[in-house]
Amino acid sequence: MIHNSTDVIIKTVARIFIPFIQLYALYVIMHGHYSPGGGFQGGVILGASLILLLITHGERVAMQRISENWITILFSLGVLIYAGIGTLCLFFGGNFLDYGVLAPLLHVSPAAARSLGILGVEIGVGIAVMSVMVSIFYNIARSGPYRNKGTTARRES
Amino acid sequence: MKSLTIIIVLITGAVLFYGTVDMPDWGDPNSPASRHVSPRYITQTVAETETPNIVTSLLADYRGYDTLGETTVIFGAGMVCILILRSARKREE
Numbered sequence: 383m384i385h386n387s388t389d390v391i392i393k394t395v396a397r398i399f400i401p402f403i404q405l406y407a408l409y410v411i412m413h414g415h416y417s418p419g420g421g422f423q424g425g426v427i428l429g430a431s432l433i434l435l436l437i438t439h440g441e442r443v444a445m446q447r448i449s450e451n452w453i454t455i456l457f458s459l460g461v462l463i464y465a466g467i468g469t470l471c472l473f474f475g476g477n478f479l480d481y482g483v484l485a486p487l488l489h490v491s492p493a494a495a496r497s498l499g500i501l502g503v504e505i506g507v508g509i510a511v512m513s514v515m516v517s518i519f520y521n522i523a524r525s526g527p528y529r530n531k532g533t534t535a536r537r538e539s
Numbered sequence: 540m541k542s543l544t545i546i547i548v549l550i551t552g553a554v555l556f557y558g559t560v561d562m563p564d565w566g567d568p569n570s571p572a573s574r575h576v577s578p579r580y581i582t583q584t585v586a587e588t589e590t591p592n593i594v595t596s597l598l599a600d601y602r603g604y605d606t607l608g609e610t611t612v613i614f615g616a617g618m619v620c621i622l623i624l625r626s627a628r629k630r631e632e
Contacts, residue, residue, distance in 0.1 A: 415590045420598065422609075454621065461614045464607055479603035496588040500599040507610050514617035521624040525631070 384523055386440035396438035403431035411508045415497065421507025428508065429515030436520065450520065453513045460510025464503045471499075479503075 387393055411424030436444040468479040476483030481499025482492040490498065563570030580597060590596040598606050 414595045415592055417592065418594070420595055457614060457617050461610055464610055468603070468607065479600075479607065481600065493587055493589045496596075496600055497590050500588065500590060500595060503599050503603065503606070504595075507606065510610050511613055514613050517617045518620045521620045521628075525624040525628040 384437060384441045386443065387438050392438050396434050400431050400435055403434070404428060407431065407508075407512075411504055412501070414504050415500065421504035422511055424504075425508035425511025426515060428512040429519075432512070432516045433519050436516070436523075441520075441524075448516070450517075453517045453520070457510050457513035457517060460506045460508070460513065463506030463509065467499060467502045467506070 407424045407427035409424075410419035410427060411421060414420035414424070432444065432448065435447065467481070470487075471480045471483055472478055474483040474487065479499075481496045481502075483495075484499060485492045485495040488495050488498055563572075567573065580593060580601060584593050584596045585591060588596040588600050590600070
């Protein structure tokens with residue numbers, strides 16, 4: 383059980399930083415075409431911002447923002463977006479993950495359709511990585527022999 | 540038994556090291572990898588995908604199938620954590 387921190391400095395700093403971390407994560411995902419970055423890196427940064435919220439404000443606040451069931455749904459959704467875009471290409475007569483054939487659907491040239499296809503799968507990867515990071519952290523933090531030790535340790539100190 | 544394992548590991552390692560002797564030098568422009576598909580990726584990326592970052596176009600377009608596998612690996616890791624840890628948590632509660 384992760385509790386709400388009693389330290390006002392930690393909570394304030396986290397509250398100020400979390401929006402900027404998330405904004406930066408979205409920038410890393412969206413700007414993967416032009417600079418180092420992409421779905422994996424941006425997803426990890428986004429996951430880190432949610433983990434920061436979880437360890438500073440406790441489980442209850444974090445789970446109000448994004449519940450465990452939603453995280454599970456999201457990380458399936460991320461892989462589904464990726465595989466779905468790939469399968470969509472099959473329906474348009476191309477190979478699996480051959481985004482060029484999506485051009486008539488998106489009303490752009492085949493090269494631009496490839497660019498948009500890359501963006502689509504990067505978003506899928508970002509969602510999957512973000513929710514898997516949070517899910518693994520949450521599950522490891524919640525289970526094990528020290529699961530309920532937090533309360534007693536806090537009372538003793 | 541343990542010494543046999545060490546001998547097998549050492550022999551396998553020696554064979555693998557011997558195999559690296561035949562590999563091309565690091566970044567050799569005349570190596571097969573640099574002559575076969577790399578020039579096409581480097582010269583045609585912008586024309587074919589409108590993506591200035593070659594790494595991204597390689598990762599998500601030319602080698603998109605690999606990246607789908609990577610995402611599935613991450614998905615599998617998350618799923619296994621849920622299957623093992625959440626069921627253990629439920630049992631404790």
